[in-house]
Amino acid sequence: MSKKVETGERARSGLSRRDFFKAGAAAGVGAAALGAPAVVAAQTMPSPTDGITWDYEVDVLVLGGGCMGLPSAIRARDLGNDVMIIDQNFDLGGKMLHSGSQVSLGGGDPLQLRDLAGEFDKEGFIQVGKLHTDEELTEDTDHLFRDMTDWSIVDSSANAPYRYNERELHRAWADNCFDTRNFLMDNYVRFSRISGTHGNAGMTRARRASAFLMLGDKTDIKAGTVTREDAGISNTSSSHFAPRIMGDASSVVAPGAVNNGAALSRGLEFSAREKGVKIMLNRHMDEIYREHQFSGRIVGVRASYSPRILPGSNTPMQSYWQNGNIDETRETVYIRARKAVIIATGGHVGNPQFRSMFYPAMREPAFGPSAQALIGDRAADASGIIAGLRVGANLAGMQQNLSYGATAHIPTRLATRDAYTDMYPGHPTFPFRGSTGFAANANTFEHFIAVNQVGKRFFNDMNLMRGNQAGTAFPGGNNVPVRGVEITQGDWRNSGRDHIRGMYNRHAGLDAALQINEGSQGPDFHSGPLWAIFDEGAVERAELNLTYPWVADNGYFFSADTLEELQAKINAGHSYQRVPMTHLADTVARWNGFVDAGADTDFGRGEDAPMHKIERPKFYAASIVVVWHDSYGGLRINGKCQVIDMEGQPIPGLYAGCEASGGGNQHGLGRGLVHAYIAGTHAAAETAM
Secondary structure, X not given: OOEEOOOOOOOOOXXXXXXXXXXXXXXXXXHHHOOOOHHHHHHHOOOOOOOOOOOEEEEEEEEOOOOOHHHHHHHHHHOOOOEEEEOOXXXXXXXXXXXXXXXXXXXXXXHHHHHHOOOOOOOOOOOOXXXXXHHHHOOOHHHHHHHHOOOOOOOOOOOOOOOOOOHHHHHHHHHHHXXXXXXXXXOOOXXXXXXXXXXXXXXXXXXXXXXXXXEOOOOEOOOOEEOHHHHOEOOOEOOOOOOEOOEEOOOOOOOOEEEOHHHHXXXXXXXXXXXXXXEEOOEEEEEEEEEXXXXXXXXXXXXXXXXXXXXXXXXXXXXXXXXXXXXXXOOEEEEEEEEEEEEOOOOOOOOHHHHOOOOHHHHOOOOOEOOHHHHOOOOOOOHHHHHHHHOOEOEEOHHHHHHOOOOEEOOOEEOOOOOOOOEOEOEOOHHHHOOOXXXXXXXXXXXXXXXXXXXXXXXXHHHHHHHHOOOOOOOOOOOOOOOOOOOOOOOHHHHOHHHXXXXXXXXXXXXXXXXXXXXXXXOOOOOOOEEEEEEHHHHHHHOOOOOOOOOOOOOOEEEEOOHHHHHHHHHHHOOOOOOOOOOHHHHHHHHHHHHHHOOOOOOOOOOOOOOOOOOOOOEEEEEEOOEEOOOOOEEOEOOOOEEEEOOOOEEEEEEEOHHHEOXXXXXOHHHHHHHHHHHHHHHHOOOOO
16 A cells, blocks of 8 residues: 555655755765766765655656556556556546547567457457458567667668667567557557558558557446446537547447547556546646665655646646545645556656757747647656756667657647647546637648748748658658558668659758747747638638637637728737737739739749638638647666666666657557666566565
8 A cells, every 4th residue: 555654743854956956966976076986975975865854755757648658557556566556647547538549569569469360359349350461460579679679670761760769679669569459459449450551660560559548338348338428529528538539430330339548548547547546636746756866776756746726716627537646735745666667657748848859949949749739838847857867878769759750749739829739628628628629621721821930921821731742761651661662671772762763752841930030039039829710701711610619718719890900909818929920912013913813932832722812801810830749859768668868777776658758759559658667667676674
């Protein structure tokens, strides 16, 4: 059982870094600087934990309750440990709950073997036959490992997704895919037929399956059913159970099957609570403690109260399920880990300063992470990575953010900041989103122009949305393996110049959207918000629905009778409009002149689609946002998911994975779920302090 420590007067010293180094200097740091062994100096220094009274003690403490946190906690609990999860949000699941539940593993995992044999699931839900040939499903762990470290694969943006993967890490990943898939299915996750492979999960075999539930009269995880209301009603409502409307999975399961992250996340959460994992929500991890700052074992963490409260309310939001929750509202608590701490805090998509290491233009805070309404403003803030660095951790894979097109991209939803989701009213966090936005694509942009923060066009508007195309290393889009194209692992022809010239298709829309413009001011030169500008004629031609919940008065959609009034509303009503928009009327007049002339001499529109004047009131502005979806660079880990220090050695008692780790360039859930299984296994085997 987790032990709550009874406390009276507490001495909450927790030395600051300045005090730490002052005390260290007085106690012999100078000797270390002159060449004495660091460990000797450390033994003479005060410990960062001196003066701390621990409020809770557990064997394994998991930081974050998403893709990495939930399964690692279950695994450690299965192995007989007292386990606690803390999460900064009011509910469990993180971005996994928001996902499509696509899990690409492989190496001859149980689903590949099931489909190869033409078998069905034990519960009899699956009715469709296998969707791939025997060759596309047949592999072993060696084949999977070679795929995930194939130096020769270069994608359609001329990046090499697998070349820089950590070899030890992916050897262990491949070796644990089989057991991880079984582990997930043992914990109420039901998987569809194998169908293709998720991005950056290898080129040569089919490995992806999605988690599903069956529509029924009752939402019952054990029975595998969910009500239509809980699954969500298309274009109408979401639910607390499923923030995104669950999709039709009939083509990969059977009629009546629905899938997305709710089927995966809620199944794992149900199992964690059933098995007695303790859960402390609304609790943000602020600092990790080690016996000495750069030596000794990891001891525990400090975590602060982080309730989420809806506008107009003074009551913290409540999780979907309550059993197992620890109701703790003190501002600060200290939690000791007798065996290990697992960093499962997610990546750095919510930290503009951190992500700017990969793309300086993404220091712009106007553009947030995916699932922002669901996960909150303190999620994926790099806090786990930064806390690891403060106790001596190293980094890995920092460049790999640049090799997947969905990392930073322009989603196809306008008029909402949280544009990478189809959440509707019904989920408790929808008020933070305010509007669903409305879908737009290259054809929709026939009716719009796109302008930057000062009201000037910056790119061919028709091509702006096409900048989302990430492609793969061979023709066929994301349909991997690509039929009719022979792919040989490690073949130099895969990265040949002629091949790359033939399939390179990167569009520059994202980069143009983030460029320095005349409104950008130092030192950060923020690019500012982006807007789709259109008129009443566009609304009629494109049949746009500009009513609630698609649009709302939330600063991401404006309408006016004149362009001057529209410009004024944007200047006054958008929270990231730092400089006045001044050129909108002139830009529209210039555009209308291009329409009359039949050619756009600024950006080359005219041949790709009809051009339409913007001249009929009302006039509209809908936000175009850039989203940083997932992250790759992070803490360096080894094949046991132990965090590695600057000298290549494991930090005792510290584990990490998924988006908090680096060296694993694999999009999607497969990376984190296997990391969770590995970390939970090895953390559970540590010797208790």
